[in-house]
Amino acid sequence: MTARIGVITFPGSLDDRDAQRAIRLAGGEPVALWHGEHDLQGVDALVLPGGFSYGDYLRAGAIAAFAPIMAEVKDAAAKGMPVLGICNGFQMLVEAHLLPGGLIRNAHQQFIRRDQRLRVENASTAWTSDFTAGDEIVIPLKNADGGYIADAETLARVNGEGLVTFRYLGVNPNGSLDDIAGLTNERGNVVGLMPHPEHAVEPGFGPGTSAAMRSGVDGLGFFTSAIAAVVGAAA
Numbered sequence: 001m002t003a004r005i006g007v008i009t010f011p012g013s014l015d016d017r018d019a020q021r022a023i024r025l026a027g028g029e030p031v032a033l034w035h036g037e038h039d040l041q042g043v044d045a046l047v048l049p050g051g052f053s054y055g056d057y058l059r060a061g062a063i064a065a066f067a068p069i070m071a072e073v074k075d076a077a078a079k080g081m082p083v084l085g086i087c088n089g090f091q092m093l094v095e096a097h098l099l100p101g102g103l104i105r106n107a108h109q110q111f112i113r114r115d116q117r118l119r120v121e122n123a124s125t126a127w128t129s130d131f132t133a134g135d136e137i138v139i140p141l142k143n144a145d146g147g148y149i150a151d152a153e154t155l156a157r158v159n160g161e162g163l164v165t166f167r168y169l170g171v172n173p174n175g176s177l178d179d180i181a182g183l184t185n186e187r188g189n190v191v192g193l194m195p196h197p198e199h200a201v202e203p204g205f206g207p208g209t210s211a212a213m214r215s216g217v218d219g220l221g222f223f224t225s226a227i228a229a230v231v232g233a234a235a
């Protein structure tokens with residue numbers, strides 16, 4: 001079977017096309033979905049892409065979390081469908097309470113764009129199984145509101161239960177608590193992160209300085225992982 005992975009476009013989404021392309025390059029079939037509908041078109045997995053949904057008004061991701069299609073996203077996530085939120089998509093997942101904590105303005109108050117080193121902390125999620133815990137990857141980071149916050153109890157829980165999926169390496173670019181760059185839920189099907197795997201899927205176009213074996217294409221593993229999860233579940 002070919003895994004059908006939906007990419008939801010919101011008003012202000014920027015990286016939906018890149019996410020679709022990444023899915024195709026990983027061997028899946030991208031399906032374009034629209035925020036204002038209640039139809040997931042039978043997809044096997046979902047990507048909430050990066051961008052500036054609703055112009056980041058109120059808080060980044062806060063309005064998108066109430067978009068009509070989010071009702072179906074929540075149902076699908078509860079049933080175990082792999083859901084990936086990238087940057088603005090991560091902000092939506094947090095605002096929709098599908099992942100714990102919050103994302104606030106970068107500590108230095110500036111928009112940042114850099115090739116970011118990350119350590120894979122949890123390789124047992126639907127989106128990270130093609131990595132090994134401890135792997136270092138480099139993918140682009142570009143946002144204004146990437147500072148991860150949580151109360152002390154939540155922070156202890158995400159650290160203690162292995163829900164931290166990625167940590168920033170080298171520099172902490174935005175003041176995120178405990179260098180947290182990405183999280184998963186307990187079940188491992190919902191993952192969100194601030195950096196952008198969909199921009200590092202083609203040799204010659206992604207960052208070229210990775211210490212890992214997937215130099216320049218470190219983002220591809222996210223999509224191949226989810227495809228394997230979907231195909232494995234159907235077998």
Ligand SMILES: NC(=O)CC[C@H](N)C(=O)O
Pocket residue numbers: 049050051052053056060086087088089142143144145146
């Ligand atoms: N690249 C993005 O998705 C940016 C997300 C959000 N608009 C921010 O600036 O934080």
